[in-house]
Amino acid sequence: MPDWIQHTVWWQVFPLGFVGAEPEAAPAAPVVQRLPHLHGWLDYAVELGASGLALGPIFAASTHGYDTVDPFRIDPRLGDDADFDALIEAAHARGLRILLDGVFNHVGRRHPAFQEVLHRGPQAERANWFKLSWPRGTAPGSEPDYACFEGHRQLVTLNHDAPQVADYVAAIMDHWLNRGADGWRLDAAYAVPRRFWAQVLSQVRSAHPDAYIVGEVIHGDYAGIVRDTGMDAVTQYELWKAIWSGLNDRNLFELAHALERHNGYLDAFVPLTFVGNHDVTRIASRLTDERLLPHALAILFTCGGTPSIYAGDEQAFRGVKEERVGGDDAIRPPFPPTPAELAPYGWPIYRLHQSLIALRRRHPWLHRARTRQVHLANAQLVLAMTEAPQTLFVALNLADEAVSLPVPEARRIEVGEGQLVSEAGGVRVSLGPQGWAILTA
Structure with missing residues (x-):
């Protein structure tokens, strides 16, 4: 784990939603410079107390960003390499580290490697990148059955046993770290074999020993995953659930039990802690009694961990995640051009965040408490x-x-x-x- 992470508080942004990008990318659409929209929020993040900007997907994709088509290219709905470089420069000038979101369990159907499979059949050069099952009498143009992510046919699972896939992922991570990123969040890390991560991350760390790598893991053997993969941390969903559930049910035994387990994790690594992110109902909507929001924040900012704040939660944004097409829209809304245009009701919660983050700055040992x-x-x-x-x-x-x-x-x-x-x-x-x-x- 790099030394700098001990003092980091992340402000997490979902860029495609934040800047109001189109929900679907047209294949030949022109580049639209929307990443500069984030520049107007960097001082706001610093004044909040954040020292890192955790970005959701920013690479060329078909829709929500997790169906990548070209991970070496900035999504044209957001901008281009020059816009990325400018954001890195502006963030670093303010002391903000940059964490990127890497989608390496799967790719979108429009990814060139999979399109090659669809057009050339089993003879495609990169057919072994995927887990394919071909019908008998296969001819070019036939579509195979293929492994996909959690039943989503637009998300084609990569074959992590293929050496070419490991080299491809390592090359992507190296490319953007070389351009100034400070670390990676590994999307759906739980779905990828540990041996794959161990191989890729050892290769990446040889060139970037100071990079921070955190894996998205919902449940399971957190400590074992960190040990076997070489990640610095994983997401602490157990504690996230116990915080809002314990408060809602007036059952602090649940929270206390989760914190005891959390102590055990801290013996092995420092988890990424949060009460909200781009995949879950916002904490202000999740809590049945809004008067208990400070209680949730008090736990987040005093327990051991690397805290992350999902943009908007510090203003008590509401939003409910729904299991349907477009069900994430309410939790990934567009933001105004500047913080001055925010509604007034959220600023007391912003100031509460400032107070709690300032407390954590006064007591940096809380990172491992x-x-x-x-x-x-x-x-x-x-x-x-x-x-x-x-x-x-x-x-x-x-x-x-x-x-x-x-x-x-x-x-x-x-x-x-x-x-x-x-x-x-x-x-x-x-x-x-x-x-x-x-x-x-």
């Missing part, structure tokens, strides 16, 4: 976030009544609201209904 339960009930939780010798306490109250909770050795409240009281039995914090506080030991 473990959690210890001090008090646990269905609707109350006190956690000690520790990386010896430092400790912060996080106190949460989900109930409609005020409570007094133990916070041993706490000296003052850093963020949140409450009142510290010293008693014979130790220090306690009084929290109002749906109250929360982060305290210094």
Whole structure:
């Protein structure tokens, strides 16, 4: 893991949606310079407290960006190489690292290698790039059956046993790292054999030892995947689910259990943590009680991990993901040209993010902090976030009544609201209904 990631907070953007690009790319459409639209938001990201810009797909594709047709070319709906270079320069000038989204489990049907298969049949030079099953009596122009990603026929799975595919993926990663990117998110990393990643990433790291590599993994053996592949981290979906589910159900036992498992992961690697991204319902819509949004953020910004904020969540954007064609549109909306045109209702949540990120900057050891339960009930939780010798306490109250909770050795409240009281039995914090506080030991 590169040293710089210890101080990184990502602001994640889905560019095709952010800039209002067409949902489908015409094969011969002219280049439209939309990437410069992001320049007007870089200072906003820095003022938020972010130190990295995590980009969704930006390479030539047919629709949503995950059906790649040319990973060596910027999507013409976004711009060209010069626009990419300008974005890298502008971001780096502000201290923002750039994370790219690599789709290496599959390609789109319009990818030249697959089109070659459709036109030339089994004799196509790159036929072994895919997992194909040909009908008897195959002739040029016949269409084979083929492995696809999770039943989506437009997403053709690559054959990760083919050495040419490994060389192809390594070449893509090298190309954009050479142009100034700082790391890669590996889309659908869970669907790709670990041995493939191990081969590719060792090759990439030989030229780019300071690159950050994080894999999208929903569930499974997180630590084992990191160990076997050479990735720096994977996405922490277990904790994401436990945060909103535990808050909604007033079941903080679920959250506490997930944090115990999270401690185990931290023994092996530092996960990418989040409460929202481009694939899930926005946290402000997911929570059934909007008063508990600060509680979710308090956990995100004090537990061990590399936090990521999905653009718009810091303004309490709403959006529900639906399982249908176009079901991601609500969570991938266009943004106005500048932050000044945002609606006023979201700025208090933006300022809350600023306060919590500033707290994390004051306590950089939180990147590897473990959690210890001090008090646990269905609707109350006190956690000690520790990386010896430092400790912060996080106190949460989900109930409609005020409570007094133990916070041993706490000296003052850093963020949140409450009142510290010293008693014979130790220090306690009084929290109002749906109250929360982060305290210094």
